[in-house]
Amino acid sequence: MQASDSSIKKILSRCIDILTSKGHYADASYKYEKDMSVSKDKTSLDAEDGFDEGVRLRIFDGERFRDYCQSGIEEKSLLKHANFLLKTAQRNIPRKKLELKIDTKKLKKSFKSLGKIDPTKITIKDKIAICEKTHNNFMKSKDFVNVRVMYRESITKSVFVNEYKQLSQRLTRVTFVVMPFVKSTKGEIRYHYKAFYKPGFEATNITRSDIAKVKEMALKVRKAKKIKPGQYDCFLTPEVSGLLAHESFGHGMESDTILMGRAKAEEYLGKRIASDDVSIIENPAYPNAHGTLFFDDEGQVATETYLIKNGIVTHPITDQYSISKFDKDNKYHLTANGRAENYDHKIYARMTNTYFDKGKDNPKKMLASIKNGMYLHYSSGGMEDPKGWGVQIQGIVAERIKNGKLTGEVFYEVGMTGFLPNILKNISHVGKDLSVPGSGFCGKGHKEWVKVAEGGPSLAIKGVHLS
Amino acid sequence: MKRKDIIEELDKESGIDDWKLIDFTLLHSNLYIGRDGKIDNTLESERKEQLVTVYRHFDDTTGEFNFTVGDDLKKQLSDAIDICEYVKNPKYEVPDKTKGYNSRLRLADSRIVRNMKKGNMQRELMKISNRILHHIRHNKAQLNMLELHASSREINIRNSKGVDVDSAATSVYVLLTITKGEQEYVNFFIVSKLDDIKPKEFVEKCTKYVNDISVAVPATSFSGPVILKNRALAEFFRPHLSLSPAVGHASGRLSYMHLSKYVKDEEIVKEWRGEPLTIISNPAIPYTPESNICDDDGVPSKIVTLVDKGKFKNYFASSRYSQYLGVTPTGGIGTIQIGCGKNSSEAICAGDRVEVLEFASFAPNMVSGDFSAEIRLGYLYKGKKKIPFRGGMFTGNVFNLLEDVYFAKESMMKEGYLGPIAVKFMKGVIAGLE
Numbered sequence: 020m021q022a023s024d025s026s027i028k029k030i031l032s033r034c035i036d037i038l039t040s041k042g043h044y045a046d047a048s049y050k051y052e053k054d055m056s057v058s059k060d061k062t063s064l065d066a067e068d069g070f071d072e073g074v075r076l077r078i079f080d081g082e083r084f085r086d087y088c089q090s091g092i093e094e095k096s097l098l099k100h101a102n103f104l105l106k107t108a109q110r111n112i113p114r115k116k117l118e119l120k121i122d123t124k125k126l127k128k129s130f131k132s133l134g135k136i137d138p139t140k141i142t143i144k145d146k147i148a149i150c151e152k153t154h155n156n157f158m159k160s161k162d163f164v165n166v167r168v169m170y171r172e173s174i175t176k177s178v179f180v181n182e183y184k185q186l187s188q189r190l191t192r193v194t195f196v197v198m199p200f201v202k203s204t205k206g207e208i209r210y211h212y213k214a215f216y217k218p219g220f221e222a223t224n225i226t227r228s229d230i231a232k233v234k235e236m237a238l239k240v241r242k243a244k245k246i247k248p249g250q251y252d253c254f255l256t257p258e259v260s261g262l263l264a265h266e267s268f269g270h271g272m273e274s275d276t277i278l279m280g281r282a283k284a285e286e287y288l289g290k291r292i293a294s295d296d297v298s299i300i301e302n303p304a305y306p307n308a309h310g311t312l313f314f315d316d317e318g319q320v321a322t323e324t325y326l327i328k329n330g331i332v333t334h335p336i337t338d339q340y341s342i343s344k345f346d347k348d349n350k351y352h353l354t355a356n357g358r359a360e361n362y363d364h365k366i367y368a369r370m371t372n373t374y375f376d377k378g379k380d381n382p383k384k385m386l387a388s389i390k391n392g393m394y395l396h397y398s399s400g401g402m403e404d405p406k407g408w409g410v411q412i413q414g415i416v417a418e419r420i421k422n423g424k425l426t427g428e429v430f431y432e433v434g435m436t437g438f439l440p441n442i443l444k445n446i447s448h449v450g451k452d453l454s455v456p457g458s459g460f461c462g463k464g465h466k467e468w469v470k471v472a473e474g475g476p477s478l479a480i481k482g483v484h485l486s
Numbered sequence: 487m488k489r490k491d492i493i494e495e496l497d498k499e500s501g502i503d504d505w506k507l508i509d510f511t512l513l514h515s516n517l518y519i520g521r522d523g524k525i526d527n528t529l530e531s532e533r534k535e536q537l538v539t540v541y542r543h544f545d546d547t548t549g550e551f552n553f554t555v556g557d558d559l560k561k562q563l564s565d566a567i568d569i570c571e572y573v574k575n576p577k578y579e580v581p582d583k584t585k586g587y588n589s590r591l592r593l594a595d596s597r598i599v600r601n602m603k604k605g606n607m608q609r610e611l612m613k614i615s616n617r618i619l620h621h622i623r624h625n626k627a628q629l630n631m632l633e634l635h636a637s638s639r640e641i642n643i644r645n646s647k648g649v650d651v652d653s654a655a656t657s658v659y660v661l662l663t664i665t666k667g668e669q670e671y672v673n674f675f676i677v678s679k680l681d682d683i684k685p686k687e688f689v690e691k692c693t694k695y696v697n698d699i700s701v702a703v704p705a706t707s708f709s710g711p712v713i714l715k716n717r718a719l720a721e722f723f724r725p726h727l728s729l730s731p732a733v734g735h736a737s738g739r740l741s742y743m744h745l746s747k748y749v750k751d752e753e754i755v756k757e758w759r760g761e762p763l764t765i766i767s768n769p770a771i772p773y774t775p776e777s778n779i780c781d782d783d784g785v786p787s788k789i790v791t792l793v794d795k796g797k798f799k800n801y802f803a804s805s806r807y808s809q810y811l812g813v814t815p816t817g818g819i820g821t822i823q824i825g826c827g828k829n830s831s832e833a834i835c836a837g838d839r840v841e842v843l844e845f846a847s848f849a850p851n852m853v854s855g856d857f858s859a860e861i862r863l864g865y866l867y868k869g870k871k872k873i874p875f876r877g878g879m880f881t882g883n884v885f886n887l888l889e890d891v892y893f894a895k896e897s898m899m900k901e902g903y904l905g906p907i908a909v910k911f912m913k914g915v916i917a918g919l920e
Contacts, residue, residue, distance in 0.1 A: 062742050062810075066573045067552035073533065082524070088514075088531035147572050165743055200745060200853070208745050209854045245856070248707065248881065248917030279521050279630040281663060281670055340526060363531035365518060400727075402847035402860065406670040409877050411846040411860035432851050434858020434879045437919065438704075464661070464672065465726045465847075486858050486879040486917030 022092055024129065024178060024187045030094045031180035034076055037101040039182055043108055044079040044119050046181040048316055049092060050362040053174040057143070059150040060167040061158065066143060073362035075316075076101055080108035081116030084340055088363035120343045120353050122319060123183050130188040130313035133306070134219020138172045138193050141220050146170050149195075149223045156230060157199055162238060164208060169196040170223065173470075179318040186320075188313040192470065193222035194458045197233050201241040209431060211237035211416075212399070216458035216472070218307045236396065240416060243431035248486035252392035254385060254420060254479055257374075257454045259395040259412070259435075261473025264299045265373040265461065267410045267439045270403035272301070272326045272334075273356075273368040275341035282405040287332040293443040296378050299327040301336050303355045303371035309458040309472035310371035317357035317366060324354045326373075338368040360467045367463055375475030378449025382477040385448045387423035393485060394418045394425055395435075400459070408439035417485065430485075437484045450477035487555055492536060493644065495559050501567040502646075504541035504580040508782065510534070510641040515607035519632040523619050528608055538562075541580055541646075542570035549574045578809040583648030586786035587779055592772045593655040594638065595679040602638040611636060614660075614683055621689035622664065627696065630663040630670060649784035657775045658683060664696050669876075671696035671844075671863075673717075676901065678773040695843070698874040699863050704919040705878025708866065711839040712880065712914025718861075720903035721848035722884075723765075724822045731855035731884045733765060733822055736792040738803025742810050745853055747885075748798035755796070759890040760912060761827045762796025768904065769820025776902040778818040781805075787817030795825075824905030827893030831908045834894050840916055841865045841908075842880055855884040861916070879917040887911040 031047035038045030053070040074097060075088045085108060087100045138146075150168040157166040175190040195215045203209050213233045215222050255263065270276065271284040303312045303321035314320050317339050325333045335342070338357035358369035386394070399414025415433040419426045455474030462468050489509050496505040511534050518527040536555040540563065541548055549570025553562055601607040611634045622629050636658045644650045660683065661674040673692045677683060714722050723730050729737070732754070740746040748754055754763070769778045769787035778787050783805045791799050801813055808815035827834070835841065842864040850857035858881040866873045890912035898907045 060743055062744070063575050064573055065550070065575075066569065069537070069552070069554040070556065071535075071554070084527045086527065086529040086531075088529065088533075090532065090534045143569050144572050165745060167743075203854075207747065207854055209851075245883075248879070248915070279663065280628070280665060281630050283668075344520075363514060363529075363533055365516065365527055365529050399851070400849060402849075404846055404860075404862075406665065406668070407862075407876065409846065409860055409862070411879075413849055413858050414851065432854065432856030432858065434860070434881060434917075436858075436860050436877065436879050436917070438877070464674075484879075484917065484919060486881040486915075 027092060027178045028180055028185050028187070030092060030097060031074070031178060032185070033094070034097050034101040035180055035182065037098065038076065038078045038105055041105060041109060043105070044121060045077060046179065046318060047074065047076050048362070049074050049178040051176040052361070055172045057146050057150050057170040058167065059147070059154045061165045064147065066147065071361060075362050076104055078104045078108045079119055080111050080113070082111070082113040086365065117343055120339060122353055125183050126320070127185045132190045132218045132311065134191045134193070134217060134221065136220035138191065138220040139174065153197060157234070160234070162201060163199045164202050165200045167198040169198070171196070179314060181318055184318045186314050186318055190312060191218050192309060193217055193220055195222045195225065199233065199237040201237050203241050209240050209243070211240045214458045216309050216456065218311070236416070239418070239427070239429040240431055243416065243429040246417060246430035246433045246485055250482045251485050252389050252479070252481050253483040254389055254392065254394045254477060256396055256477060257452070257474040258397040258456060259415065260375050260475040260478045261373065261455065261457055262398055262401050262412050263410070263442070264375050264475055265370060265471065265473040266401035266403050266412060267408070267442070268299055268326065269301060269370045269373045271405035271408065272336055274335040274337040274345055275368045276405050277335055278341040278345040283408045284332055284405070290332055291330050292327060292332050292440055293330040293446060295329045296449045297327060297330050297443060297446055298325060298376035299373070300324070300376050301326055301356065301370055301373045305372040305455055308372040308455045309470055312355070312371060315355040315357045316359050319353050319355040319357060321355040336368050336370060338366055341368055358469050360469055364467060367467060369463070369469050370461060370471050372455050372472045374453070374455050374473060375449065375478065377451050377453035377476040380448040380450050382450040382452050385450060385477060385479045386420065388448070389420045389479065390422055392420045394420050410435060410437045410439055410442060434486050435483060436486065442480060442483065445481045446478055447481055448479035452476050487536065487559065489642065492538065492555060492559065495563065496538070496646070499563050499567070501542070502540050502563070503543045504646045506539040506580065506643070506645040506783065508537040508641065508643050510639060513602045513638045514635065515602060515611065516633065516635045517608060517611040517615060519615055521630055523629060540566040540570060542567065543577065544574065546577050547574040548577050576810060578806045580645050580647055581649060581783050581785050581805045581815070584786060587651060588770055588786065591770055591777060591779055593653065593678060593777055595656045595773070597680050598636055598656040598658070599638050599654070602636070607636050610680065614680070614685065617685040618662065618689060621685050625689055625693040627664040627689065627693045628666065630665050633661040635659040643780065643782070643784040645784060651780050651784050653779045655775070662688070662692060664692055666696040666700035669696065669699040671699055676775050678775055682773065695863055699876055702863065702874040702876040705861055705864065705875045705916060706866070706920050707918035708840050708916040710914065711837065711910050711912055712916065713835055713839055713841045713908050713910045715841055715908050716843040717900065718842045718845050718848070719909055720900040721845055723824055723905065724902040725848050725850060727849050728852045730822070731850055731852050732763065732888065733792065734852040736765070736798065736801055738801040738807035738811050738813065741801060742807050751797055751799070753796050754793055754798050755885050755889045757889055758796045760892045763793055763888055763891065764791070764795055764825030765793040766791050766823040767802055767816070767819045768823045769818050771821050771904070774821055776821045778820065781818040785815045785817045787820060790816045821902050821904050824903070825893065826895045826897055826906045829892065829895060831894035831896050834892050834908050834910045838869070839867050840914065841867065845880070850884055857882065857884065877919050881915050881917050887913065
């Protein structure tokens, strides 16, 4: 990281002085993202260390935002473009101005994520060594055709400046992925994927028990069958319940999606959608998760938002523009969900850490209560349908439950579908366990990728469509 | 940093055996339009990046490390030299200077390049958006959102062995969402040239589909002939998030990792009951976003037949993996071209069947070929009835489905797919919502 926080803030403040000189709202943000990765499998070892650095200047002319973005932090060029943005905004002043929701509380603060071991203090040699050690551990067994071990470290430094705030944050994220490949009984290659996430190098401290579980699941996948399509009573682990909260419900609560008339959730705001036991939270302030941040790309400080509270659809997640335009009655507040893929992408309303809130039920008893059903271990992803509320979660590994016990009969690449309100209504038990283990990326449609996490408690849901 | 200064540093550093430099500039001009047809946001950006790869050759191994050029290149190079000691793979050579580039391949629209440089691109995008909005009004469709993203990219790839190749490309991405009643239809396309944007046809198609989605019934279970058309078909052979399993198994890297099921000159499935599949990677179609002059190593891109009449023929492989496998490097992968069949689309699309036009997202397991994809728009043909439906899953395994498949003889081009306009899988399964 080349420039200091204070010198960056000074440059951005000079831009803000220009952009706000005629009374417009404006903000300036700097982002530096350093990504280091190591990948090891039976045949190759690769490592790379890249970074991305740039600035976004934004001005609001009363009707729309105008963004200018550039690589690096060259002051002369930024001041030139700040003047140009102001000139353009001045040319297009609308007759009726939209009142922009702005958090005018003055704040100057720096934040740093709380990982135990700073990965930048660990040598690449040691990062490679940990990948090789884990790889070798698996390859001792002939059960595995290959094993890919990936170490990914991301250091994000961002600085935000507007008339009211001067904020900076440093976020550290480390993901350690183990991906064993096995040959199925029919001779086809399959894989199991397990990611361990922490905000520091401690993500690589996986235990023997962790490794044993990964091996056990990979060997189950080897014998897995294709599921017979139908409706099943299901037990969802936090990995799968989180994806349901994120893909199927969370996307429909994004205020820009609501503003566009693309969200069925708009009809449900303030209304019941599930039983009292069901709550869904979107929380950028959840400690040490993959989507955790201290403030968003619009300088909004992170707090939790209940999307559903005790079964009632409660509050959307927001970006400044869309909530200002959508919420004419001023019912909702700004949430810290204005996020952009990078310094040169538009800011949209995006999720961070999304999860069902924990309930009262004991997961072991929940499992024991299912006579004939499926235990959904994990999944590879899903797709949103905010208007139709159709559900698509794919790549699920499911295991048959008989008389409350796992049978070892496993099904691979299972898809979950259905109509979201029906699925939410059919939640019969909400576990008292809670974890937010996700370490993936979320797109808006097929683009605008941001780091997120999903999770929650275990859930029991009746009559889920699996295929 | 200036390109020549980086090269000077790289050449000067005695600890480096070989190097590669990728220097690129990417300009963006985007327009975002809301439900009321007014502009919500504009965005202009200029991104510059310089990526260096350092190579060190040892007795039987090559060490390689990639990094983005920062302010202290000398320190970065010194670190990279050390790191190459640990990041070793079986020995391979950096590609030599070559003359095999397709110099006639045009990928950049001069109108976009000119307007980007002059700062006039927003005006061009507004003209296009106005035409799209006009057709939306004309078709009495309800707009939800419209985004137009124009980009212009210039890349130079050089290496220590004399490779020095420039390429330029442009693109315009258009994303439109319209609603009818309780349902929406999301459509997008990407083209290289402004003249290739056809607002009238685009909006008419979107309107027709959203009308059908608005009256669609929930999917019911079905086993039998399933025909893919439109985006569902393009996604089947060219998914957004990974390679199609049918294409991915032709990857030299996958083969080297012992994960490919393909064997040279052997059938890619157990038995062809229908028409055998042909897959070609074609990076040489002018003004196509998937086309390219070379890959990231500067190796010229070639048209490669991956699968010919059901038999695996060639890998697509980078310089490194081609050396490991003893095959010719192929450069960048391009448009996925699927061989057409003998019969017309009309002949294929006959009898009781399901036709799927749109998935929520087709994301197969690239290694195993298994998939389950939610259907956003399909039609059930029963006798003389045509019933639009949505929801439910198209489920199965790509390789199993290919064993009994028929391809239409007419072709279409869509998002990196060039091939039949309809493909019929005889043993399709739709898991319904009943």
